[in-house]
Amino acid sequence: xxxxxxxxxxxxPVEGPASPGSWSYSTLSEWRACPRRWWLTRAQYSGFRxxxxxxxxxxxxxxxxxxxxxxxxxxxxxxxxxxGITDYMTLRRTFPxxxxxxxxxxxxxxxxxxxxxxxxxxxxxxxxxxxxxDAFRRVSATMQSSFDPSSFGERQEGTSGKPAPQPxxxxxxxxxxxxxxxxxxxxxxxxxxxxxxxxRDEKHADQLRFYALLLWLQTGRTPDALTLxxxxxxxxxxxxxxxxxxxQLMRETLxxxxxxxxxxxxxxxxxxxxxxxxxxxxxxxxxxDDYWSSPSTRHLRLGELAGDPNRAEGDxxxxxxxxxxxxxxxxxxxxxxxxxxPSLGTVQVELGRSWRxxxxxxxxxxxxxxxVRRTDQAWMVSLGLSSEVFWKCGH
Ligand code: SF4
Numbered sequence: 001x002x003x004x005x006x007x008x009x010x011x012x013p014v015e016g017p018a019s020p021g022s023w024s025y026s027t028l029s030e031w032r033a034c035p036r037r038w039w040l041t042r043a044q045y046s047g048f049r050x051x052x053x054x055x056x057x058x059x060x061x062x063x064x065x066x067x068x069x070x071x072x073x074x075x076x077x078x079x080x081x082x083x084g085i086t087d088y089m090t091l092r093r094t095f096p097x098x099x100x101x102x103x104x105x106x107x108x109x110x111x112x113x114x115x116x117x118x119x120x121x122x123x124x125x126x127x128x129x130x131x132x133x134d135a136f137r138r139v140s141a142t143m144q145s146s147f148d149p150s151s152f153g154e155r156q157e158g159t160s161g162k163p164a165p166q167p168x169x170x171x172x173x174x175x176x177x178x179x180x181x182x183x184x185x186x187x188x189x190x191x192x193x194x195x196x197x198x199x200r201d202e203k204h205a206d207q208l209r210f211y212a213l214l215l216w217l218q219t220g221r222t223p224d225a226l227t228l229x230x231x232x233x234x235x236x237x238x239x240x241x242x243x244x245x246x247x248q249l250m251r252e253t254l255x256x257x258x259x260x261x262x263x264x265x266x267x268x269x270x271x272x273x274x275x276x277x278x279x280x281x282x283x284x285x286x287x288x289d290d291y292w293s294s295p296s297t298r299h300l301r302l303g304e305l306a307g308d309p310n311r312a313e314g315d316x317x318x319x320x321x322x323x324x325x326x327x328x329x330x331x332x333x334x335x336x337x338x339x340x341x342p343s344l345g346t347v348q349v350e351l352g353r354s355w356r357x358x359x360x361x362x363x364x365x366x367x368x369x370x371x372v373r374r375t376d377q378a379w380m381v382s383l384g385l386s387s388e389v390f391w392k393c394g395h
Contacts, residue, residue: 008116008286008388008389008390008391009047009390009391009393010286010287010366010390010391010392011045011046011047011048012045012046012287013040013043013044013045013287014043014044014045014046015043015044016039016042016043016265016270017039017042017043017265018265019261019262019265019266021179021181022174022175022179022180022181023178023179023180023181023254023258023261024180024181024182024183025182025206025207025210025211028254028257029203031261033273033278034272034273034274034278034279034282035261035264035270035271035272035273036270036271036272036273036288036290037272037278037282037283037284037288038270039265039270040052040284040287040288041054041283041284050114052283052284053115053116053117053118053283054115054117054283055117055118055283056112056115056117056118056123057123058123058126058127058128061105061108061109061123061127062127062128062131062132062135062197063197063198063231064104064108064197065101065104065105065108065127065129065132066132066135066136066139066195066197066231067185067195067197067231068100068104069097069100069101069104069132069136070136070139070140070143070185070186070195070231071169071170071185071186071195072095072100072104072169073095073097073100073136073140073143074168074169074186075168075169076091076094076095077091077147077152078152078168078169080094081149081152082152086149088144088147092140095140097133097136097137098129098133101129101132101133101136102129105127105129109124117388135197135231135232138231138234139195139229139231139234141234142229142234142236143229145236146186146188146191146193146227147188148188148189150189151167151188151189152167152168163218163219164218164219164221165184165187165215165218165219167187167188167189168186168187169185169186170183170184170185171183171184171186171187172184173211173214173215173217173218175214175217175218177255178251178254178255178258179258180210180213180214180217180254181214182210182211182214184211184214184215187215189224190215190221190223190224190225191223191224191225191226191227192208192211192212192215192223192225192226192227193227193228193229194207194208194211194227194228194229195229195231196228196229196230196231197230197231197232200230204228204237205226205228205237205239208226208227208228208239209226209239209242209250210250211223211226212226212241212242212247213242213247213250213251213254216244216247217251222241222242222243222244222247223241224241225238225241226238226239226240226241227239272288272290272291272294274288274290274291274294274296274297275296275297276296276297276299276300279291279296279297279300280300285320285368286366286368286388286390291320292322292342292366298343300319300320301319301320301321301322301343302319302343302344303317303318303319303372311374312374313374313375313376314373314374315373315374316371316372316373316374317372318369318370318371318372318384319343319369319370319372320366320367320368320369320370321341321343321344321366321367321370321372321381322341322342322343322364322365322366322367323339323340323341323347323349323351323364323365323366323367323381324339324340324341324342324363324364325339325340325363325364326339326349326351326362326363326364326365327339327349333352334350334351334352335349335350335351335352335362335365336349336350336351337349339381341379341381344372344379346378347372347378347379347380347381348375348377348378348379348380348381349380349381349382350380350381350382350383351365351367351381351382351383351389352383352389362391362392362393363392363393364391364392365389365390365391365392366389366390366392367381367383367387367388367389367390368387368388368389368390369384369386369387369388370382370383370384370387371383371384371387
C-alpha cells in the first residue's frame with residue numbers, strides 16, 4: 001500500500017495465485033528462477049488490487065517501444081501487400097515510425113499511471129523517441145532478408161487437418177497437452193522470428209525452441225528456420241531447428257515439469273531460490289523473509305564496504321537493509337535515532353516521512369536501496385534518491 005512516493009505499508013498476501021491456464025515461456029522462466037517470486041508477484045494483497053507493481057526504467061520503456069513498433073511494421077507490411085505494394089524500401093518509407101513511437105509511448109505511459117513505484121514525471125523526460133527511431137531504422141534494414149511478400153496472408157497447411165496459424169505479427173498459439181502458450185513476434189512463412197531489445201541471453205535460443213514446439217504441436221510441422229533479431233547492437237542470430245524427436249522429448253519434459261509445478265502451487269509451501277543474481281531484480285523482495293536472512297543474498301544486503309575493517313569515516317554504500325526497533329517518531333514525520341540492523345548491528349537512522357497513514361508508528365522497516373554512510377561512531381542509514389521504504393507495524 002503506497003503512502004506517497006517511495007513509502008509503503010508492507011501488506012501481507014491474502015490469497016495466492018491460481019495456476020495459469022497455459023504456461024508461456026516467460027511465466028515458466030519466472031517460476032524456474034524462483035517459485036516464490038512467481039507466487040508473490042501474482043498474489044492478492046490486502047488494500048491493493050491488481051498485479052504487483054514493478055519499478056520501470058527508461059531503457060525498459062524504450063525497449064518495449066522499439067519492440068512494439070517492429071510488430072506494427074509487420075502489420076503495416078501486411079496491409080500494404082494486400083494493396084499490391086511489395087517493394088520493401090517503399091514499405092519501409094511509408095511506415096510512419098516516429099508517429100508510431102509517440103503513440104506507443106503514450107500507451108505505455110497510460111499503463112504505468114497508478115503504479116505507485118514509478119514517478120512518471122521523472123521518468124518521462126528520460127525516454128527518447130529519437131533513440132527508438134534510430135534503433136528501429138537499424139533493425140528494419142536487417143529484416144529485409146526475412147521478407148517474403150508471398151508468405152503474407154498465406155496460411156500454411158498443417159498435417160492431419162490441424163489448423164495452422166496465419167503468418168504475420170504477434171501470432172498467438174495455445175496448446176492443450178501440455179498446456180502451453182506463446183506469442184510469436186513474427187511468423188514469416190515457416191520462419192519464426194523474435195525481436196530482442198535487451199542484452200544477449202542464452203535463454204533467447206531456448207525461447208525460440210519453445211515456439212518451435214508450439215508450432216509443431218499445433219500444426220504437426222517443424223518450422224523452417226528460427227531467427228533472433230537483436231536491436232542493440234543489431235545482429236541476426238540463427239538458432240538450429242530442433243528435430244521431431246527433440247521436440248517430442250521437450251514436450252514430455254515440459255508436461256512433467258508443469259505437473260509438478262501445479263502440485264506445488266496447490267500446496268501451502270512455495271519454495272524459494274535465493275541468489276544474488278535472481279534476488280537483485282526481484283520486485284517483491286520486501287515480502288520475502290528468505291531474502292533478508294539467506295547467506296547467498298548477503299552481499300546485496302551488506303554492500304561492499306560494511307565487512308571491511310578499514311572502513312573510514314565518510315565511506316558509504318547502497319544496500320537493502322532491514323532495520324528493527326525503530327525509535328518513536330519525533331513529533332513530526334521524521335524517524336530519527338538509534339535502531340538495530342541485523343547485518344550492521346546498532347545503527348543511526350534518519351528515515352523520512354509518511355509513516356502516519358499506517359495508523360501506528362512502525363517497528364521495522366525494510367529499506368531497498370538505503371544510503372549507508374560511516375560516521376565517526378556508527379553507520380548512518382538514510383534514504384537516497386531511489387530508495388524505497390516498506391514499513392512494518394506490530395498491528
Ligand atoms: S527475494 Fe529472491 S528468494 Fe525471495 S522471492 Fe525474490 S527472487 Fe525469490
